[in-house]
Amino acid sequence: MSYLYNLIFFxxxxxxxxxxxxxxxxxxxxxxxxxxxxxxxxxxxxxxxKSTVTQIKMKKLEPEIREIKNAHKNDSQAQARKTMELYKKHGINPVAGILTLFIQIPIIFALYKVFLGGTTFDPAHLYSFVAVPDFVSVKFLGLI
Known part of the structure; x- marks a missing residue:
């Protein structure tokens, strides 16, 4: 798993x-x-x-979802079924936000791992056409 993570993200x-x-x-x-x-x-x-569009659509449906919850207070299965029907009617995938998160998390961890290395670049992880930088300036734009 670590090999794939390094190969795809890091x-x-x-x-x-x-x-x-x-x-x-x-x-x-x-x-x-x-x-x-x-x-x-x-x-x-x-x-x-895509995740943001889904969140906006779900926000617009909040009053209808509230009505469904009030109408089916004691029946959680009917509540879930009606809510899913409402989502399907409006073309909303409630899992879209979670999928976006699962894509972003490994990228964020890989960025952290890259930045954790600081100014050193391990040649074992560099592609054959990428040379190790001779000099790395840690002064932003030569000023700070």
Whole structure:
């Protein structure tokens, strides 16, 4: 499992950071981290958007869901069945938000693991076409 995690999440992010540091002016680690974080955010944006749309639709259905709960106070099975029918009628997948979370969590952990390494890049995790940066500046834009 650890091998797959490294292969799918950790190594691509580490290599992306190494490429950015190597090719950015001043070899700026801070700017590379910002660019990598924005790039990852754009990659997961479709999943986040779908989850947000689902949340908005569910928010609009709250009054109807409240009515269902009041109408079937003592029958939880009927309550669940009617709620699922309502979701199906409006094309809502209540599991969509959880799916987005399951996609984001490994990426966040991989980013943490990449940033935990600091300015060192282990050549064992770098792709053959990615060189270890010769110099890494920890001063953001050469100022701080």
């Amino acid at each position: 190594e691509p992010l580490l290599n992306g950071l190494a490429l950015l540091v190597k090719h950015l002016p001043l070899h700026d680690m801070g700017l590379a981290i910002i660019i990598l974080t924005v790039a990852v955010r754009f990659i997961i944006l479709p999943f986040t958007h």
